[in-house]
Amino acid sequence: MTQAAEPELHEPDAAMVRRAVFASAIGNAVEWYDYGVFTAGAITGVVGTIFFPGDQGGTAVLKSLALVAVGFIVRPFGGAFWGPLGDKVGRRVVLAATILIMSGCTFLVGVLPTYAAIGIAAPVLLLLLRVIQGFSTGGEYGGAATCIAEFAPTKRRGFFGSFLEFGTLSGYVLGQVVVLAVVATCTSAQLSAWGWRIPFLIALPLGLVGLYLRTRLEETPTFKLQERNGQRPDHAPLRETLFGNWKMILNLIGIVILLNVADYMLLTTMPSYFTQYLHVSDTESGLIIIGVELAQMALIAPLGALSDRIGRKPLLLASAIGFVVLSYPAIKLMQMGNIFTLILGFAIVAFLLLLILAVIGSTFPAMFPTRVRYGSFAIGYNISTSLFGGTTGVVVVALINATGDKDIPAYYLIAAGLIGLLPILLIPETARVPMSKISADRKQTALAAEPV
Numbered sequence: 380m381t382q383a384a385e386p387e388l389h390e391p392d393a394a395m396v397r398r399a400v401f402a403s404a405i406g407n408a409v410e411w412y413d414y415g416v417f418t419a420g421a422i423t424g425v426v427g428t429i430f431f432p433g434d435q436g437g438t439a440v441l442k443s444l445a446l447v448a449v450g451f452i453v454r455p456f457g458g459a460f461w462g463p464l465g466d467k468v469g470r471r472v473v474l475a476a477t478i479l480i481m482s483g484c485t486f487l488v489g490v491l492p493t494y495a496a497i498g499i500a501a502p503v504l505l506l507l508l509r510v511i512q513g514f515s516t517g518g519e520y521g522g523a524a525t526c527i528a529e530f531a532p533t534k535r536r537g538f539f540g541s542f543l544e545f546g547t548l549s550g551y552v553l554g555q556v557v558v559l560a561v562v563a564t565c566t567s568a569q570l571s572a573w574g575w576r577i578p579f580l581i582a583l584p585l586g587l588v589g590l591y592l593r594t595r596l597e598e599t600p601t602f603k604l605q606e607r608n609g610q611r612p613d614h615a616p617l618r619e620t621l622f623g624n625w626k627m628i629l630n631l632i633g634i635v636i637l638l639n640v641a642d643y644m645l646l647t648t649m650p651s652y653f654t655q656y657l658h659v660s661d662t663e664s665g666l667i668i669i670g671v672e673l674a675q676m677a678l679i680a681p682l683g684a685l686s687d688r689i690g691r692k693p694l695l696l697a698s699a700i701g702f703v704v705l706s707y708p709a710i711k712l713m714q715m716g717n718i719f720t721l722i723l724g725f726a727i728v729a730f731l732l733l734l735i736l737a738v739i740g741s742t743f744p745a746m747f748p749t750r751v752r753y754g755s756f757a758i759g760y761n762i763s764t765s766l767f768g769g770t771t772g773v774v775v776v777a778l779i780n781a782t783g784d785k786d787i788p789a790y791y792l793i794a795a796g797l798i799g800l801l802p803i804l805l806i807p808e809t810a811r812v813p814m815s816k817i818s819a820d821r822k823q824t825a826l827a828a829e830p831v
Contacts, residue, residue, distance in 0.1 A: 391530060391597075391600055395530070395597065396530050396531060396532070396539060398592070398595075398596065399526055399527060399530040399596055399599075400527050400530070400531070400539050400542045400543075401542075401592060402474075402526075402589065402592035402593045402595075402596050403474070403522075403523040403524070403526045403527045403543060403546075404523070404527075404542050404543050404545060404546030404549075405478075405546060405585070405588065405589040405592060406474060406477065406478045406481070406519050406523050406546070406589050406593075407519070407520065407523055407543055407544070407546035407547045407550060408546040408547070408549050408550030408553070408585070408589075409478060409481055409482050409485075409550060409582060409585050409586050409589055410481055410516055410519055410520070410547075410550065411546070411547045411548075411550035411551040411554070411646070412485075412550040412551070412553050412554040412581075412582060412585060413481070413485045413512070413550075413554070413582060414550075414551060414554065414646060414647055415550060415551040415552065415553065415554020415555045415557075415558070415646070416485075416554040416557065416558055416578040416579060416582075417554075417647075425570060425571055425575045426575065428571075429493045429494060429495070429571065429575075430493065430494055430501050430502045430505055431494070431502060432494050432495070449506060449509050449510065449513070450509040450510060450512050450513025450516065450769065451513055451764060451765045451768065451769025451770065452510070452513065452765060452769075453510050453513045453514045453517070453765075454513050454514070454516060454517040454761040454764055454765045454769070455517065455758065455761045455762045455765050456514060456517065457513065457514040457515060457516060457517020457518050457757075457761065458517040458518060458521065458754075458757035458758045458760065458761035458762070459517075459617060459754075459757075459758055460514075460517070460518065461473050461476075461477060461515075461517060461518020461519075461521075461522065461753075461757060462517075462518060462521055462522075462620070462753045462754035462755070462756065462757030462758055463617045463620055463751075463753070463754035464518075465518065465521075465522050465525070465753035465754070465757075466620075466750065466751055466752065466753045466754050469598045469599075469602055470522050470525055470526045470529070470598065470599055470602060470753060471526075471593060471594075471596050471597070471598055473518055473522055473753075474518075474519070474522045474523060474526060474593050475590055475593045475594050476515070476518075477515045477516070477518045477519040477522065478519065478586050478589045478590055478593060479586060479590050480511065480512065480514075480515035481512055481515050481516055481519060481586065482582045482583055482585060482586020482587070482589070482590075483583065483586065484508045484509075484511050484512035484515070485512065485579055485582035485583075485586075486579060486580055486582050486583035486586075487508055488505065488508055488579045489576040489577070489578075489579030489580040489582075490576070490580070491504055491505055491508075492504075517757060517761045518757055520757075520760060520761075521743075521744075521753055521754075521756035521757030521760055521761075522753055522757070523543055523546075524540070524543050524739070524740045524743055524744050524756065525599075525744045525752050525753050525756060526596075526599055527539055527540055527542070527543055527740055527744075528540055528740065528741060528744035528745060528814055529599035529600060529601040529602060529744070529749075529752075529814050530599055530600065531741075533811065533812070533813045533814070534687060534811065535684075535687060536687065536741045536745075536810075536814075537683040537684060537685070537686035537687040537691065537737075537738060537741045537810065538680060538683045538684040538687055539683075539740075539741075540683060540738070540739075540740030540741030540742075541679045541680050541682065541683025541684075541736075541737045541738070541740060541741075542679075542680065542683075542740070543739075543740035544679060544736035544737065544739065544740060545676055545679050545680065547642075547736070548672050548675050548676045548679070548736075549676060551646055551672060552669050552672050552673065552676070554578065555665050555668060555669050556669065557577070557578045557581060558578055558665065559662060559665050559666075559669075561574050561575075561577050561578060562574075562661065562662070563662075601749050601814045601815050602749065604749075604815055605749050605750065605815075617754065619750070619751055620751040620754040620755050620758065621758070623751065624747055624751055624755045627746050627747060627755065627759075627806070628755055628758065628759040629759075629802070630746070630802035630805050630806050631743060631746060631755075631756070631759035631760060631763070631802070632759050632762055632763040632802075633763075633798055633799060633801060633802035634695070634739075634743075634799050634802050634803055634806075635759070635760050635763035635764060635767075635768070636763050636767045636795055636798050636799060637698070637699055637702065637735065637795045637796060637798060637799030638732075638735050638736075638739060638768075638799075639763065639764050639767055639768025639769075639771070640767055640768065640771055640791060640792060640794075640795035641702065641728070641731065641732040641735065641792060641795060642732060642736075642768065643768045643769065643771040643772060644728075644771055644772075644775070644788055644791065644792060645668075645725075645728060645729060645732055646668075647771070647772045648771055648772040648775050648776070648788065649664075649668065649725065649788075650664050650665070650668060651772065651776060652775075652776075652779075652788065653667070653721075655776075656779060656785050657713065657714065657716075657721065657785075659721070663718075667718075667721065667722055667725060668725075670722075671722070671725055671726050671729045672729070674726070674729075675729055675730075675732075675733050675736070678730075678733060678737075679733060679736060679737050680737075682694065682733065682734065682737035682738070683737045683738065683740075683741065685737075686737065686738045686741065686810060687810060689810075690808045690810045691738040691741060691742045691808065691809070691810055692803060692804075692806070692808050694734045694735070694737060694738050695734070695735060695738060695742070695799075695803045696800070696803055696804075697734055698731050698732070698734035698735045698796075698799075699796045699797075699799040699800045699803055700796070700800070701731040701734070701796070702728075702731050702792050702793065702795060702796030702799075703793055703796040703797055703800075705727055705728075705731065706728065706788075706789045706792035706793050706796070707786070707789040707790075707793065708724075708727075709724040709725070709727040709728045709789070710724060710728075710785075710786055710788050710789035710792075711724070711786075711789075712724030712727070713725060714785060728792070741810075742806075742809070743756055743760065744756055744814070745809035745812065745814065745817055746806060746807075746809070746817075747817065748817050748818055749814065749815065749817070752817075767795070771791070774791075775787050775788055775791055
């Protein structure tokens with residue numbers, strides 16, 4: 380992919396980089412705000428009962444988690460549509476479309492009539508919104524990560540890339556905080572009648588802010604350089620993406636299995652695990668998760684900066700090995716019936732996850748050349764997320780209900796850690812390689828690394 384003589388790539392000024400990082404990260408925040416709301420114990424129970432009447436307790440929670448999971452079924456199709464389109468027309472246009480659809484669907488959940496008002500049409504409409512949202516989300520993460528990576532200076536790509544997952548954490552925390560505020564100010568009757576709608580309605584103004592920021596962005600320097608070189612695809616390069624990069628896509632899928640099993644275990648499964656199986660109150664559960672995630676937010680940028688110095692792979696390997704060795708002890712700490720050991724166990728798993736979160740925004744886009752970067756990332760990421768991420772909560776809760784074994788989360792995390800080890804070892808280290816120099820040839824990529 381490297382040309383013998385190509386125009387010079389001028390890196391944007393610091394203000395443009397900061398704007399691109401914020402505009403990209405806010406989409407991730409909107410996506411995870413939705414998960415934060417949908418998986419909060421107080422909301423899962425209400426949504427499960429008013430859209431699926433007759434369900435109570437664990438069954439209602441399981442159906443609410445299934446609603447989270449159903450959007451993941453269509454995410455690979457969204458990735459296959461939006462990703463190659465972003466490689467053809469540019470990152471900015473596609474990212475503007477995905478954030479508008481995502482936030483709009485979350486908002487519309489907040490105005491849906493309930494089962495009591497329109498019968499079976501209520502859960503059908505809810506399901507339809509989750510599917511549309513899942514399709515749009517299929518193009519969001521890969522595009523946002525690609526945008527940040529292509530704007531960021533090579534020697535600070537880890538630092539700036541970490542803010543993508545800072546958006547994830549801030550969106551999820553905001554969702555949890557909004558739910559806690561609504562629960563604290565509404566009676567049980569008010570929450571069931573109309574209070575549950577408030578968190579969903581807030582998604583629209585968040586999305587409009589993100590839309591405004593994204594429409595004001597320039598196209599990324601790396602994409603513009605490709606245009607000047609005459610390498611921009613004249614059609615969405617789906618075939619080229621799949622057949623020219625399948626080995627690296629498989630590596631991406633393997634790492635994303637670990638990432639998403641851990642991510643969705645902590646952020647979408649643990650709230651219900653705490654309340655249903657460890658008998659922690661909704662409020663206490665929410666406060667624990669918020670506190671640990673605030674600590675993650677404080678540490679993620681320093682870890683991203685560390686990866687600029689020592690590389691991405693040491694942090695990824697430490698995470699995978701840590702999940703294999705420490706997941707079982709961490710879950711056992713959570714089960715001891717003591718709030719302090721529960722927090723400690725949760726914090727251990729959260730830190731292992733943080734080692735991945737800090738570097739994926741800089742690692743995954745750098746696995747693919749510019750011409751097929753968005754599409755390759757989006758397809759691989761969403762196939763893996765669809766099969767192993769969004770289903771985590773449903774599978775884990777169903778297995779616990781079927782077996783009575785509360786250690787299922789530990790087994791799931793250990794398996795994911797083992798799966799993630801091999802592809803982490805196989806991918807090239809790209810910490811000092813300019814995004815415009817990434818090649819489908821691993822040896823060429825390694826030769827393009829800048830000196831320390």
